[in-house]
Amino acid sequence: MRRFGWHVICLVALAVLLYPIAWLLTASVKPANEILSSLRLVPERVIMGNYAEVFRGMAGVSVWRFLANSLIVSVGSVVGTVVSCSLAAYAFSWLRFRLRNVLFAFTIMTILLPIHVLLIPQYTIFQRLDLVDTYWPLILPKLLATDAFFVFLIVQFMRSLPRELGDAARIDGCGPIRAFAYVVLPLTRPALVTTAIFTFIWSWNDFLSQLIYLNTPKNYTLPLALRLFIDQTSQTSYGAMMAMSVLTLVPIALFFFAFQRLLVEGVATTGLSG
Amino acid sequence: MAVQVLGSRDVVRASRERQRRRYGERPGIAYLFLSPWVLGALLLTVGPMLGSLYLSFTDYDLFTTPEWVGLENYRNLFTDDSRFVAAVWVTVRYVLISTPLKLVAALAVALLLNRASRAQGFYRSAFYAPSLLGASVAVALVWRVIFGDLVSSPQYALLVIVALAVWQFGALMVIFLAGLEQIPQELYDASAVDGAGWWRTLRSVTLPMLSPVIFFNLVLETIHAFQAFTGAFVISSGRGGPIDSTLFYTLYLYQKGFNEFRMGYASAMAWVLVLVVAAITAVLFRTARMWVFYAGEDR
Numbered sequence: 001m002r003r004f005g006w007h008v009i010c011l012v013a014l015a016v017l018l019y020p021i022a023w024l025l026t027a028s029v030k031p032a033n034e035i036l037s038s039l040r041l042v043p044e045r046v047i048m049g050n051y052a053e054v055f056r057g058m059a060g061v062s063v064w065r066f067l068a069n070s071l072i073v074s075v076g077s078v079v080g081t082v083v084s085c086s087l088a089a090y091a092f093s094w095l096r097f098r099l100r101n102v103l104f105a106f107t108i109m110t111i112l113l114p115i116h117v118l119l120i121p122q123y124t125i126f127q128r129l130d131l132v133d134t135y136w137p138l139i140l141p142k143l144l145a146t147d148a149f150f151v152f153l154i155v156q157f158m159r160s161l162p163r164e165l166g167d168a169a170r171i172d173g174c175g176p177i178r179a180f181a182y183v184v185l186p187l188t189r190p191a192l193v194t195t196a197i198f199t200f201i202w203s204w205n206d207f208l209s210q211l212i213y214l215n216t217p218k219n220y221t222l223p224l225a226l227r228l229f230i231d232q233t234s235q236t237s238y239g240a241m242m243a244m245s246v247l248t249l250v251p252i253a254l255f256f257f258a259f260q261r262l263l264v265e266g267v268a269t270t271g272l273s274g
Numbered sequence: 275m276a277v278q279v280l281g282s283r284d285v286v287r288a289s290r291e292r293q294r295r296r297y298g299e300r301p302g303i304a305y306l307f308l309s310p311w312v313l314g315a316l317l318l319t320v321g322p323m324l325g326s327l328y329l330s331f332t333d334y335d336l337f338t339t340p341e342w343v344g345l346e347n348y349r350n351l352f353t354d355d356s357r358f359v360a361a362v363w364v365t366v367r368y369v370l371i372s373t374p375l376k377l378v379a380a381l382a383v384a385l386l387l388n389r390a391s392r393a394q395g396f397y398r399s400a401f402y403a404p405s406l407l408g409a410s411v412a413v414a415l416v417w418r419v420i421f422g423d424l425v426s427s428p429q430y431a432l433l434v435i436v437a438l439a440v441w442q443f444g445a446l447m448v449i450f451l452a453g454l455e456q457i458p459q460e461l462y463d464a465s466a467v468d469g470a471g472w473w474r475t476l477r478s479v480t481l482p483m484l485s486p487v488i489f490f491n492l493v494l495e496t497i498h499a500f501q502a503f504t505g506a507f508v509i510s511s512g513r514g515g516p517i518d519s520t521l522f523y524t525l526y527l528y529q530k531g532f533n534e535f536r537m538g539y540a541s542a543m544a545w546v547l548v549l550v551v552a553a554i555t556a557v558l559f560r561t562a563r564m565w566v567f568y569a570g571e572d573r
Contacts, residue, residue: 013386013401027416035419084311087311088307091311106315112555117322120544121326123336144314144318145314151311180307207504223411226415244412245411245413245415256406261395268448268449271494
């Protein structure tokens with residue numbers, strides 16, 4: 001009986017918590033006036049017009065284009081972060097060099113550094129390079145291992161690998177480069193997968209840097225395209241806004257369902273809270 | 275023979291070299307692996323930090339050369355800019371309200387879920403889900419529509435954004451839950467033997483044992499909250515209204531830098547933010563000595 005009560009409490013709390021998401025899903029098939037007038041979940045009338053409107057595009061750009069742009073940024077970020085952070089993490093955890101501790105302490109420090117203090121000079125640099133309104137300002141930093149948190153995460157993981165593996169590799173004649181490629185990297189896969197998933201989701205959701213660097217609608221990512229709705233005050237656009245919101249959340253939902261265990265474990269073991 | 279020919283210094287060098295080879299510790303290789311990181315650290319972190327420090331003492335509009343103005347930006351911030359003062363208060367209120375609420379919600383749900391049950395994994399994932407979704411523009415738009423009337427009220431608009439932040443307590447909850455699972459069962463058994471009730475056990479066993487995790491979450495969450503942006507931007511259409519009631523610090527910084535192109539002024543704001551966040555982190559670490567309990571350590 002106590003067990004039953006516990007489930008009831010958990011489920012009620014969950015229902016309250018997830019209500020906005022459920023409401024969004026049904027709102028996306030409601031007419032605009034109903035979206036604005038009630039918080040009821042069940043639609044009085046189901047229409048598909050909102051989605052049809054989204055697929056007609058915005059500001060003369062197809063929604064597929066926004067989706068492709070978001071994918072370019074996210075996939076580019078994932079590749080960049082995984083490659084550069086694992087290289088750096090290997091140096092910090094398995095190789096010895098004089099400045100190691102100082103540089104690693106610096107990495108930890110930058111995890112806590114507000115990015116706003118870098119934003120303006122970085123913008124000036126990319127502007128000088130004529131890269132504003134391209135995806136490079138969003139991807140290049142990832143290729144240079146600026147996501148210090150993931151360097152830290154992978155270092156922690158690589159440090160936990162048994163040292164004997166390194167000795168064995170050396171006896172077999174592996175230099176540091178081959179030890180990295182054939183011994184350390186394959187064993188680090190769980191940490192790399194966690195890094196990849198979180199990098200994807202965070203860059204998919206990222207708003208500030210995309211807002212700053214991407215200016216023309218054809219280069220817009222999904223969050224920026226959604227933002228176009230903010231400026232429209234006409235009531236009729238609310239339906240399409242909800243439909244497009246659903247579409248932007250679909251990839252995150254897919255990742256969540258596919259990797260929920262990994263995601264939750266990743267948070268639990270590293271304390272990364274976003 | 276070799277010793278005589280080479281001389282002792284050379285021998286030492288050679289043996290060091292051999293040792294290095296043996297352990298694969300040629301520093302050149304390490305820096306090769308580190309080269310992307312080094313480039314990033316220099317060009318995208320250290321360089322820009324110094325750059326924005328310099329710009330904060332200048333007048334810079336992105337198109338003409340920066341003009342040195344000394345401390346004028348900083349002086350104007352504190353003496354001549356009522357919107358800056360408004361932004362500081364909005365942000366301080368946001369941090370003070372949202373951080374404790376989020377931590378309490380996370381802790382409460384973690385305590386609720388902390389029991390042996392096959393359903394625990396399911397609940398844990400489900401409560402965590404908003405943490406992944408909530409940072410998006412899409413969910414902020416949903417908030418804007420659901421809380422339509424409150425969003426346009428100067429009194430309540432900030433609370434709507436607080437609600438959006440608290441809604442994403444899931445990640446903290448997962449961290450708390452992992453911490454709770456580390457507390458040895460013997461402590462609970464002992465406390466039960468002593469006849470302690472639920473509340474007493476919470477206060478005397480659970481919370482002290484969990485305090486390092488609480489501290490960790492508190493520090494990260496506070497730093498995080500000072501930098502909140504997306505929710506405020508979407509919910510107030512990028513304006514921080516009504517009547518500046520949601521003018522978050524970072525939103526004002528964005529407006530100054532990227533709407534008005536006052537890059538020097540925005541850089542000064544960024545440095546004030548860094549210093550404030552650093553100071554608050556230092557203060558939190560100071561207070562930690564009074565309430566954070568590390569098991570196995572004398573107090």
